[in-house]
Amino acid sequence: MKKQAIIGSTIINGTGSAPLCNGTILIQGGKILEVGKADQIKLGPDTERIDATGKFTMPGIIDSHVHVTPNQDVPNDIRINLRVGFNSISLLRQSLGAGVTTVVSIGGGPPSVELTNAINEGYVDRCANQITAGVVNASGGHVRGRHADGPWEIRKAVRELASAGCTMIKTAATAGFQWEHERVHWPDYTEEELTALVDEARMRDMPVAAHAHGHEGLKYAVNARVHMIHHGALIDDEGLEAINKADLYFVPTLFTTSIGRVAKVEQPWTKERMEAAYPIHREGVSKAHKMGTKIALGTDGGAGDAMIELSEFVDCGLSPMDAIVAGTRNTADALSILDRVGTIESGKDADLLIIGKNPLNDINVLQNQDNIDLVMTHGKVQTTSNEMKVYLNPRLDGPPRRIVRVNVDM
Template sequence: MKRLTLLLLCSVITSAFAAPKVITADRMIDVENGKLIKNAVVVVDGNRIQAAGVQGRITIPEDAERVDLGDATLMPGLMDMHVHLTSDATKHGYKRLSVSLPRAAITGVKHAEDTLMAGFTTVRNVGAPGFADVALRDAINAGDVAGPRMFVAGPSLGVTGGHCDSNLLPYEYEQYSEGVADGPWEVRKAVRRNIKYGATVIKFCATGGVLSKGTKVGAQQYTLEEMEALVAEAHLRGLTVATHAHGTSGIKDAIRAGVDSVEHVSLLDDEAITLALENGTYFSMDIYVTEYILGEGEKAGILEESLNKERIVGKRQRENFEKAVKAGVKMVFGSDAGVYPHGDNGKQFARMVKFGMTPIQAIQAATIHPATLLKQQETLGSLSEGKFADMVAVPGNPLEDMQKMEDIRFVMKDGQIVKTLAM
């Protein structure tokens, strides 16, 4: 960690004077066109991509530093649109009451590096208490710690007693989550507060959830009127909006209210799919996490109530993932890392293919589609001229074996190589 942090700090100072880098590999994935390019080369100047294409057709600067990855596949830095970097997968339920805000923030530093080393150079952190994710993002941007680019939500917004509230303690403790807001004007105020303290996306809970005590996973919580006010306020300020929604009515009202992405989307119906297609809404469906919850969750402190909810929801979610993919709904990669261990994000790729996606669709869901969702497609999401030099490589060809996405050997973020292992 100390070595990597020092490397990143030095890179900030020396990047303006560094020689161009030339990265070559046997293959490269063109995510914008859905093609595999053989004999690939990417030229990096500073923190931007100068050129990318086929070797022999790209002009190589004479003074360039060359990195030949051999039998490997290059692709853009991966993007996970649903993480909780300050959450610890080994502490769920009542165990989380023992974690202080400073401790969560410090833990987030480790998780940020784990995520970057797994090849995820950009994440959307959809909920953290005390704006700890804002502090972590700022520390990464300053070069103080290693981690991915972060788009952060601060505290998730939700109704009193809902999934985004804290429901573990009895009445006399008077405990509420800081994101609780009821009524159209209160939710507007909450959005404004989150923006004031550094949020760059807004996340709210439209329905109950699996891991919250006392909520029905399919029950709608915010009304359509409240959702419309919340989304309008966020969009007025230029921020995108993500909503936690398992239940059918909550999914549909969130789409009607204009959210940019719906998370989990477990209990959708045909009308929800039609609404998503008509509105261009993205789905972010965490179809790997059920394996961790049901396999390791009890040991980590997940309540029996929550385990029972996951037993019901997990299978339905995977069936509906396949249904949504077949219908052509826009999809982004969202793992819910923090519920399960950070750094294991890539395990979801194989499940996305198992449950209906082609390999190239799964990779696009973690590259160009998140960039478009975040309105960052001019600078992120593909290996194209002028974009930030974020890229990863795996041995062999992941389009033939998606489990290779769990074995990232090369990571470059912002033009700096932060991981390189033998292919």
């Protein structure tokens, strides 16, 4: 199998260690074989070289909270489902072009599993990798998915979603901004119910993300040992201390209350709640960083909004390096996929970005797609700038042809 090498760039490996100047990344079979200085790695004459001299190579960004599709309770209508699927492919392709190589479809549920499989098997190309989360929600609660109340019905719901192919669970521990009838401080589930959900998910190796803005519901989620708290827009010191003590990940989704996002909100009650949360949200992230809380990236936004989230992190006091680690290594760890992606290390998938400008000097350069010269997933160049288009195969390819035989009585 032919080898590839990215040569000449400064490597920001996602672990937080010092950048490696004039580095080489050797790739084979979609995996990283070696990483080191140019004079440490011997390249054979048949190795395909990608010249990134003067540029910066980093892991692809991971967004752990995107509504790639509507909620999983989409009507069972083939026309609607086809439209949802086409829209999903478009969003995942745009995400990839923006430098986001893995996206969690946070509310997709079983209908999204087939798209995830199609991407993994090569039937749909040039898309960001997708992880499918199934939603378990309380009756009348904030999120919409598999309605379940009480510990045993909740356990059944998790089992159903696992058997349908979902690899992650999302739930809501508190209400939110969206629905007029709800109040943000309302808990959605009791601690007993959340504990049953997390216990069942952990038995199936499914990480659990809990929508929680603060108050009692957030504490219930922490006590239940969810893997990560998403949002925390109204989080207080007690909530931050609880997350820290439990060693959980905080995924603040600052994009949800960002000025640009709020300006587009039409419902007056939602806009009012988001505007009120804006300073509290950012103060919470700033405190979390100073406390040493594990921070990961999710946006509750769309294609490429992860790059805005990185800038929001820096505005809250994280260094550009801290922000990149949050959006790569930490998010992979929160999603239990750090063995495959998130850093540039031997044995990992070659999901990589080549950047024309130094993001450690200015994290905002990642918001401009013109600065993203090349995006690679599984060792395959997926999209490039004009400058590096020589490395992009213009031909469409797909998985090996399969002959499906159907026995028919004649």
